[in-house]
Amino acid sequence: MSLMVAVSACFMALSFALLTTLALRHAVLGRRDQHTADAERRMRPLAIGLMEDGDPVPDLSQADQRALATVMGRYSRKVSGGTSERIGGYFREGGGLAAELEGMRSRRAWRRAAAAYALGDMACPEVVPMLAAALEDRNDEVRAAAVRSLGRLRDPTVTETLVESLVAHRVPRGMAGAALLQLGSDAVPELRRIAAHEDAAVRQVAMTVLGLVGDSGDADVALVALRDPAADVRAAAARALARIGTGSAEPALREALGDPEHFVRAHAARALGAIGAYTAVPRLVEIARTDRFKPARAAAQAVAAIDPETLVAEAAGPDAGAHLHEAADLALI
């Protein structure tokens, strides 16, 4: 009996100690985050003065130096021109760039990854070749940090290198896509090229990014991809056509309303709504009445975008269904 009481007391004491430790840790971390946020807020005017007026850097505590570097790094993603060049100058002259270049030569992978990440926020274009070389690093975290930073630096000369690393699966697809997205229209020729790649995952990334950075001149690629054997690629193509498609995409998108995959049908319906495909309205109404949830809802919303009067009339019918009713209600608000 006394043994059980002693064991229970031990467990209670342990639980109490654990809870106390967690509460203390939570409080300490919260306070540290608050201090960091306060320091960054205090450093913002100094950072702006450095970037815009070339003010000298005053003597700062180490914590404030770190906060200032963080704020400058954040601004490097948001500004261009002379302001960006002065951010680069701050990191070159303050030793931040040299420290991270040294980090890139470290034998420890985590240090190389941290350096590759930091170099993307220093607005120093001379690091691009080193980051491009880091796409071949044996460690996947280093490669991922390098592709992220190359996107941040927006140097169009690395487009092919980024695409090669995507195609070779050396970097996460999403991160490669995000980097290509940041290159904007400079990435379009390479995206058009890999839209026909043998790997469906590559074609999907190409179609997704092309839909965001391309224009109506790239709709031909999306129209081909709408017949791709991979459903994810067909869905990406339909999504792209919602942005870059014109009236000429209407027949292919109408055909895609009969796709075996419901998510492709949903994207096709949205695209028809986006391009204002008036002749597709009867088919969209039918889908809104009879299809599964997502394509039906997308079709009803497309009818609302194309022809609100028909929508209201159809919604008043006896077999309209929930999606036409919902779209009509929203259209009338």
Add this chain to the structure above:
Amino acid sequence: MSASGGDQPVILAADDDEDILQLVAFRLGRSGYRVLQAHDGEEALALATEHEPDLAVLDVGMPKLDGFEVVRRLRAQESTRAMPIIMLTARAQDTDVEEGFDAGANDYLRKPFSPQELKARVQAMLARR
């Protein structure tokens, strides 16, 4: 008439990103403008209606009301119908730029942007008034 009152033209700057808002306010303030700051679309609309600034610099992606909607509402009000508006857009797509112009914006700058270029656009637009 605008809120300038004295010789200082008044600019409305609206962005939910505090870094950008402070940078725009600093650059335009240094260039001799009085800058009203808004952190979301509703605040921007309220400040524009109350102060009738000489020009507005609006972010596209703002909470409560996006930049396009703020432009549409400003264009619908008699007192702010002719106010020059520059859109700041983080989006790379031309369709967003088109949407900005369709809503009634006069000019746009893509983020990442150059504060010096923004100042030059503001000066040029105010000089044309």
